Amino acid sequence: MADRAKLLTSPGVFGNFSTYKLRSDYYKLSAAERKGAAAEVMAVVEKHKANIIADAYLTRGFEAQSDYFLRVHSMDMAATQAFLVDFRATRFGMYSDVTENLVGITKALNYISKDKSPDLNSGLSSASYTGDAPRYAIMIPVKKDAAWWNRSDEERLKEMEVHTQPTLQYLVNVKRKLYHSTGLDDTDFITYFETNDLGAFNNLLISLAKVPENKHHVRWGSPTVLGTIQTFETVVKTLSMGN
Amino acid sequence: MADRAKLLTSPGVFGNFSTYKLRSDYYKLSAAERKGAAAEVMAVVEKHKANIIADAYLTRGFEAQSDYFLRVHSMDMAATQAFLVDFRATRFGMYSDVTENLVGITKALNYISKDKSPDLNSGLSSASYTGDAPRYAIMIPVKKDAAWWNRSDEERLKEMEVHTQPTLQYLVNVKRKLYHSTGLDDTDFITYFETNDLGAFNNLLISLAKVPENKHHVRWGSPTVLGTIQTFETVVKTLSMGN
Amino acid sequence: MADRAKLLTSPGVFGNFSTYKLRSDYYKLSAAERKGAAAEVMAVVEKHKANIIADAYLTRGFEAQSDYFLRVHSMDMAATQAFLVDFRATRFGMYSDVTENLVGITKALNYISKDKSPDLNSGLSSASYTGDAPRYAIMIPVKKDAAWWNRSDEERLKEMEVHTQPTLQYLVNVKRKLYHSTGLDDTDFITYFETNDLGAFNNLLISLAKVPENKHHVRWGSPTVLGTIQTFETVVKTLSMGN
Amino acid sequence: MADRAKLLTSPGVFGNFSTYKLRSDYYKLSAAERKGAAAEVMAVVEKHKANIIADAYLTRGFEAQSDYFLRVHSMDMAATQAFLVDFRATRFGMYSDVTENLVGITKALNYISKDKSPDLNSGLSSASYTGDAPRYAIMIPVKKDAAWWNRSDEERLKEMEVHTQPTLQYLVNVKRKLYHSTGLDDTDFITYFETNDLGAFNNLLISLAKVPENKHHVRWGSPTVLGTIQTFETVVKTLSMGN
Amino acid sequence: MADRAKLLTSPGVFGNFSTYKLRSDYYKLSAAERKGAAAEVMAVVEKHKANIIADAYLTRGFEAQSDYFLRVHSMDMAATQAFLVDFRATRFGMYSDVTENLVGITKALNYISKDKSPDLNSGLSSASYTGDAPRYAIMIPVKKDAAWWNRSDEERLKEMEVHTQPTLQYLVNVKRKLYHSTGLDDTDFITYFETNDLGAFNNLLISLAKVPENKHHVRWGSPTVLGTIQTFETVVKTLSMGN
Ligand code: HEM
Ligand code: HEM
Ligand code: HEM
Ligand code: HEM
Ligand code: HEM
Structure with missing residues (x-):
């Protein structure tokens, strides 16, 4: 299992931020079909838990361009992609439009280090x-x-x-x-x-x-x-x- | 019930402005289905009345990017979100696309106060x-x-x-x-x-x-x-x- | 009936410009259904003729963002809104997407007046x-x-x-x-x-x-x-x- | 018939450039229905040939915002509009979204004329x-x-x-x-x-x-x-x- | 067959970059229909292999505006267009929206040449x-x-x-x-x-x-x-x- 503490504090870790908007046709699925969505998504998180950690945030009501956003950490961007590809293949992911996607890498301090400041x-x-x-x-x-x-x-x-x-x-x-x-x-x-x-x-x-x-x-x-x-x-x- | 007078005059209150455009398929619902929309929305307002106040404005005919906008006040942004999530789960909310969403907080005067000016x-x-x-x-x-x-x-x-x-x-x-x-x-x-x-x-x-x-x-x-x-x-x- | 000459020459009159694009699904209506569109629109113009005057312009072939635009004059912006709300509730209006909407007010000359220039x-x-x-x-x-x-x-x-x-x-x-x-x-x-x-x-x-x-x-x-x-x-x- | 050589060399001629993207649902029409498209379009060109000349260009594979563009010349912008309105009423035109539309007029040289330069x-x-x-x-x-x-x-x-x-x-x-x-x-x-x-x-x-x-x-x-x-x-x- | 090494190193070669987003309705096709997509696409690549080389990249999970992008090289932009037109006529291509398309040409060094630097x-x-x-x-x-x-x-x-x-x-x-x-x-x-x-x-x-x-x-x-x-x-x- 990915080491959450390490991924959240080490340099050289990849962070991936993606925002999503649910398409309106999601709500044309029956309530029953939508009920299964969470389990399907959690199975994907489970499948990838050795390589990535995924955090989710609810933005509906605060943002026009998104309903939720994800933050994914891994030591390897390809592992992040593998997870997100699987997430998008779930029912919930398929009905989500990505509206922003940013990727970055963590580093040691550049300025306010023990030495310089x-x-x-x-x-x-x-x-x-x-x-x-x-x-x-x-x-x-x-x-x-x-x-x-x-x-x-x-x-x-x-x-x-x-x-x-x-x-x-x-x-x-x-x-x-x-x-x-x-x-x-x-x-x-x-x-x-x-x-x-x-x-x-x-x-x-x-x-x-x-x-x-x-x-x-x-x-x-x-x-x-x-x-x-x-x-x-x-x-x-x-x-x-x-x- | 939320204290309207207080929410509209105190500092530290959260204001949430969101603009909406009705999707064209709303008008493909039968007139009967659309008739029930107002009651369903008002029930949501009623449900949240202890925590938020919600004002609504008609922009159709004045704006290209919206048909109406909402202004919601509360002491807690999470309460505002809870209301808007429920609103979006109504029939009327489901057929609405959010086109802008701004959030702010009220404060005491920074400049034109009794002391400074x-x-x-x-x-x-x-x-x-x-x-x-x-x-x-x-x-x-x-x-x-x-x-x-x-x-x-x-x-x-x-x-x-x-x-x-x-x-x-x-x-x-x-x-x-x-x-x-x-x-x-x-x-x-x-x-x-x-x-x-x-x-x-x-x-x-x-x-x-x-x-x-x-x-x-x-x-x-x-x-x-x-x-x-x-x-x-x-x-x-x-x-x-x-x- | 609204006084066209007066509305077009007086200060303090509200002018409302809105541009529209017909959605492609309008053309999936039968030709017969589309035939009735003009009469339905003209009935709305007739209904509001005491308060507003409405001019229409064909932009298809000249503009990418619109097929037509409307110019509406009235002494009261709420009367303009009432008209446009009714217009959008016609078959033709329902299949139109508003792509721009500007509102203004007429005034006496600010600069090139008899006095100043x-x-x-x-x-x-x-x-x-x-x-x-x-x-x-x-x-x-x-x-x-x-x-x-x-x-x-x-x-x-x-x-x-x-x-x-x-x-x-x-x-x-x-x-x-x-x-x-x-x-x-x-x-x-x-x-x-x-x-x-x-x-x-x-x-x-x-x-x-x-x-x-x-x-x-x-x-x-x-x-x-x-x-x-x-x-x-x-x-x-x-x-x-x-x- | 419009004089192609004259329209392409005289001053005072109107040029109309419009770019189009075919909507995806065009490809949901049967191949047979799509087969008739060219003849229907050419009939419109034929109908207007006394007043306009129309050139077409394939941009698919080069541009994201268009699949093709048209250049139409005439002595009268209303004639150009009449042609484009008819073009848009064809099957092919109906399934096309206009993504840009620019209009201009030809003129004699302003600078590098025999006299000035x-x-x-x-x-x-x-x-x-x-x-x-x-x-x-x-x-x-x-x-x-x-x-x-x-x-x-x-x-x-x-x-x-x-x-x-x-x-x-x-x-x-x-x-x-x-x-x-x-x-x-x-x-x-x-x-x-x-x-x-x-x-x-x-x-x-x-x-x-x-x-x-x-x-x-x-x-x-x-x-x-x-x-x-x-x-x-x-x-x-x-x-x-x-x- | 196009000479890959030559196309990737010579001046005067055309490079075409296009990014694509799969439309959501692609996933409404049956899994069986989607299964045939790769073979159909590879047949198009095969058909054009004398004139172009095509490279593909997966961007889903990294980009909001695309799921994949293509890089196509040829000695002749018309050959590139012919390939991309055929690609867009496949099932997979039809369900893809182009979101960016850039074209360029390779050249000898302008600055850091043996002579100048x-x-x-x-x-x-x-x-x-x-x-x-x-x-x-x-x-x-x-x-x-x-x-x-x-x-x-x-x-x-x-x-x-x-x-x-x-x-x-x-x-x-x-x-x-x-x-x-x-x-x-x-x-x-x-x-x-x-x-x-x-x-x-x-x-x-x-x-x-x-x-x-x-x-x-x-x-x-x-x-x-x-x-x-x-x-x-x-x-x-x-x-x-x-x-
Ligand atoms: C608790 C509040 C904050 C503290 C204590 C803080 C402290 C710092 C420190 C120490 C650095 C230098 C890192 C280094 O040495 O490489 C830094 C960098 C940075 N901070 Fe903050 N910061 C705070 C809030 C913010 C906020 C609110 C923003 C803007 C949204 C921000 C944007 C940045 C950016 C962009 C950098 C990188 C700048 C660069 O490398 O050019 N910070 N911050
Ligand atoms: C009845 C008309 C208005 C009055 C009496 C008025 C008065 C004031 C006063 C007294 C302040 C200072 C608040 C403080 O001390 O913190 C202020 C701030 C401000 N006003 Fe107005 N205002 C009026 C209209 C407007 C309008 C039409 C706008 C623009 C849309 C506007 C934009 C602002 C903004 C953005 C601030 C905050 C500025 C800052 O803190 O940097 N005001 N106004
Ligand atoms: C027949 C041609 C035109 C004439 C005779 C004309 C004349 C004038 C005059 C006399 C005014 C001053 C109004 C006042 O005193 O308040 C004015 C204002 C104005 N004109 Fe023109 N104009 C012409 C064409 C245009 C065009 C083509 C434009 C641009 C699209 C334009 C834009 C404006 C604007 C924006 C103002 C208001 C400026 C301000 O108050 O700062 N005009 N015009
Ligand atoms: C064979 C290549 C070209 C030649 C010989 C050429 C020559 C000229 C000449 C002689 C004029 C002046 C017309 C006059 O006297 O009114 C002119 C104007 C102009 N040219 Fe070019 N041109 C060439 C290519 C281009 C290109 C590639 C562009 C940019 C896309 C361009 C943009 C313009 C524009 C915008 C004007 C009008 C400028 C103004 O009136 O302010 N030209 N050109
Ligand atoms: C391994 C890293 C890189 C090396 C060794 C390198 C080297 C060079 C050299 C030698 C040239 C001059 C080509 C000539 O003589 O015509 C050049 C041009 C150029 N490079 Fe880089 N480069 C590198 C990375 C990048 C990156 C990361 C970018 C930006 C995304 C970039 C953007 C450009 C551009 C736009 C030009 C053309 C500039 C012009 O002609 O005005 N290069 N590069």
Whole structure:
């Protein structure tokens, strides 16, 4: 079985984010047919559990472009593809249209490492999440302009320190994870967050809007995807209701 | 039952705006089937009335991207989602395609508060709506550029005072409400207005086009959504007509 | 009955422009069913004739995004909505997808008035349309940037005089009408023209491309909609042909 | 019968370019039904031959947004519309979705005329197409920015001379035709080319990318449409194949 | 039979990239009907093997806009079209929607040739791919701005040398191929890569984000298409599974 803890903390892991919209004809299937959907999906998750972990989120009611989204981790993108191909071959998957798909890879810290920025690095590790179990997840793609990438390592380090400073205080109520995507799709980073306090999350983003790094964003969202954290089974069941 | 007055005036309330287009196959249902739609929808509203309030607006004839839009308030985004998931499971909801969905949170004043800008603050509270009951609602998303957010608090305060000055005179025929969205979706603000005088509303927007703040808008509309204020029941009934 | 002459010349009148594409399944109805379409539509026009006037234009063959467009005038946007809701409930309306919808209001002259610009104002009134009855109508949305709106009244007046100067000569073969839309939808103006000489119209637009005002356009078309002027009945009948 | 040679060389002629994608349900018609499509289309061409000429091009395999495109010339846009309305009422036309539609008018030379630029003008007329019969046609819409149009006649003439200089050598393997569209749709020019040498055509476009005029393009393609030159009948037959 | 080695290495060869999404109704065909799909497709490949070579890639699970993509090479674009027209007439092709189509031509080196840049040229030829057989292919369209094209040959050469320098080290784990597209579609270049190391590929792209050339990109991706390298048969079979 894939090691969840390791996949969620190691560098070199592939993260795959895909958003889906159920087609309207799904609801023309009989309620009975839709009832079997969750079991069929869970069998696919079971089949691939040695190679991938899959998280599911309900976005209906929050997003126009999706009803749910998936986050899949693996050490090998081909294993991720194998899982998603099988998922799309289930009844539920067949009635789902993919509306966005982003892939990235995790890495060791580039800037706020023990070596390059010791104080902020220790700030990062000294604070930890103390809020209620997060009920919400947010996925935000980020792409920076050529001017950013053409600056020196030192200049970029300095900017990232200014990025980190005001965000440290949110570590208590926001969990975060970063994926690198340049060349793997049309974004540079996929940022992923979990929180139970959407008001705090809004304040966090405003504090990052105010730092100079923000002048280099050519993509900051588009889409911003907000969902509730659910089991895969619940997501399928919730979206399979209706007469 | 959710406290309408409180939800519409307190900070920390979540506002959810979603626009919908009825699919053409809705009109292939028999007139009888469509007749039951309003009751089924109202039962869902009733079911969730302890947690949310829902307002509905008819946009058909004014908008290409929607036939109606909903504004839902609650103290908890998960409650809003639960309501909208149930709404989408009704016959009427199933035949509706979501075309836009924005979420925001209400806050205390950031700039034109008693402390920071006492004169304008009292101008805000001294005027009040005196026109006929508003028949129209307008929803306009607003996003500002990085240069705006990177200016100092003082500079932004000054600009917002210039924003407020020419708008005070419209308080007599325009009601307004502001939601903050940075990081919750791809806009910074959702602005909502009610009026019975669309000519005055056009003049109000022109006066805001003329202040320097306007140079910092990267999104001002897109979409601007104009609808008539209706009961939820009337919206469903009106859109369910036809042979 | 709505006073056509008054609605087409007074300030404070609402203009509503909507473009439509017939869905392909319309042509799966039997020819007999499509034959009745025009009468059903005309009955709706008749029903609302006290409150609105409706003009129809055939765009098929000229536009990718529409087959026809409607221009509706009234003193009250709710009356316009009532008409369009009924129109969409006809067989023909049900099989039409709205692809664009713009609303505006007419106003007295802002710049080239008797007071502010007497010479050009008299130029406007001294020339009049002398060509053949126009067979073509063109609708062009226009939106100006924040820099334009932030200029002083005098500066904008000066620019509008430069706009007017080269266009006066086209009054003999182009009829025009202006609607103001800021805040009512995502454009500042809807411009509407009728002509029988599309070559002259092309020259007119080139002459306006050459004035400095053009540097402030963020929307100039998108879409530019060109249609032939037809009776509403003919539009419906023409589009209802086919086996 | 419309005079093909005259329509293809005179000023004041209307050119209409429309691109189409066949809907997938066309292939659900029986092969027999599809077999009759070409004859039905050719009958429409025959019916309108006094007023228009129609050329057809196969783009399937080259373009995502179209399977074929049409170029229609006439002295009167209403005649073009009449033809296209009838074409769309054929079986083949009914199963086609229009994906782009541009209209323009031909004019005498604005810049490289005998008077204004005698040397280049004689260069234009001294070279002529000597390659194999062209098998490919390319349609490229072009729109220029306000800065271009605001420059003086002399400055624009100078730039167009720089445009013409490097292109003269391609007259031997590229045929060209220019249509003016400002105000008739959302482009300023429609450029149309025929060639048998796509490598040379690529080099031609690179040479135009290198002249200063290119800095003023706000649209240069979008879409660039490449097709093979075919008879109308062959286009319909080729796209009607399949089981 | 088309000479694969020659087509993949010579200048003057046409490359055609097309991405496809299977329509949902494909899965409404019986499993038996879908079973025959691969054989029918392979028969078309066989029929055209004298003129074209066709490579297929599975993108499902990585891309929202496609399930697979094709790369077709030939000496003659008309031969490529003939193949793709036949492919689209198969059952599998009929149920596929084309979502992107780019065409280009291969050329001799423009900059890093033996003459103009001898050192880097020998760097290019001295390194070669030593990794595991690549399992992934990436296609990235690139378009440069007018400022780039207006620079002198020397300046562009210098920039391309700066492009080449940091990329040489990736020759051991990334294979590459370049196609020129200006005027053939809405991009200047189609870049194609094969690798087994997506982490290295991400680093390669970051190193190119950091060179000044990047400031001249108006298109760098959009879409970036990532797929697994498969036989054509496997792609069809994999996508034909499901109950
Ligand atoms: C609890 C809140 C946050 C903290 C403590 C935080 C901290 C950090 C740190 C330390 C880094 C540097 C990583 C490295 O050294 O390689 C970083 C990078 C980054 N963060 Fe944040 N961050 C937070 C929230 C956010 C948010 C809300 C966003 C935007 C959606 C964001 C976007 C990014 C991006 C795109 C990078 C990579 C930038 C680059 O490498 O150029 N972060 N963050
Ligand atoms: C009756 C007319 C209006 C009045 C009296 C008014 C007044 C105000 C005031 C006092 C604020 C500051 C709130 C604070 O202190 O945090 C504000 C903020 C704002 N207003 Fe208006 N406003 C009006 C109309 C509009 C309109 C028509 C729009 C645009 C659609 C608009 C967009 C905004 C936005 C986006 C903000 C938040 C700006 C920021 O925090 O950066 N307002 N308005
Ligand atoms: C017969 C040709 C035309 C004439 C005589 C003409 C004349 C005028 C005049 C006198 C005004 C000022 C109205 C006022 O004082 O409030 C005006 C405004 C305007 N015109 Fe034209 N015009 C012509 C054609 C066009 C065309 C072809 C367009 C573009 C599609 C256009 C776009 C506008 C716009 C958007 C305004 C409002 C500008 C503003 O208030 O900032 N006009 N025109
Ligand atoms: C054989 C190759 C070509 C030759 C000889 C050529 C020559 C010319 C000439 C002489 C003019 C000036 C017409 C006048 O005096 O009004 C012109 C205009 C123009 N050409 Fe080309 N051209 C060639 C290819 C192209 C290509 C490949 C494009 C771009 C797709 C292009 C786009 C245009 C446009 C848009 C104009 C009108 C510009 C304006 O009026 O501002 N031409 N061309
Ligand atoms: C192994 C890695 C790479 C190497 C060794 C490499 C090397 C080169 C060389 C030598 C050239 C010049 C060709 C000539 O002389 O005409 C070139 C051109 C080019 N490369 Fe790369 N490259 C690599 C990766 C990439 C990547 C990842 C991209 C972007 C997706 C890219 C985009 C381009 C483009 C667009 C050109 C044509 C530029 C122009 O002609 O203006 N290359 N590359």
